[in-house]
Amino acid sequence: MSLSSLPTLGELQQQRRPTAKGAPRVVERQAKKAAQGKREREAKAAVWKRANGRCERCGRQVTRGVDSLTAGHVHHRRKRSQGGTWQAKNLLCLCTFCHREVHS
Numbered sequence: 001m002s003l004s005s006l007p008t009l010g011e012l013q014q015q016r017r018p019t020a021k022g023a024p025r026v027v028e029r030q031a032k033k034a035a036q037g038k039r040e041r042e043a044k045a046a047v048w049k050r051a052n053g054r055c056e057r058c059g060r061q062v063t064r065g066v067d068s069l070t071a072g073h074v075h076h077r078r079k080r081s082q083g084g085t086w087q088a089k090n091l092l093c094l095c096t097f098c099h100r101e102v103h104s
Helices: 009-015 023-053 094-104
Strands: 074-076 089-093
Touching: 023 074, 023 089, 074 094, 089 094
Parallel strands: none
Antiparallel strands: 074 089
């Protein structure tokens, strides 16, 4: 087989199967989710920095770890389901006890 008998890149691209109709939308959704995740992480980091390791409701010391008694929770002042955002001004850093109280 000689090199001249191989198809060119352009010919190969024309032979490719067409993509599904929804494929561009899937890619757009994935990009949107990635951007949203980045905004959420940045907002949470800003809240942790603002709280300086303290519950913003009672002042108890909190950690970012997984220990349930000393863990801090980032809480939405206004629920996302009610139009709340991931902006730092809508978030609070709460200790486990205050977070439970707020939700009860």
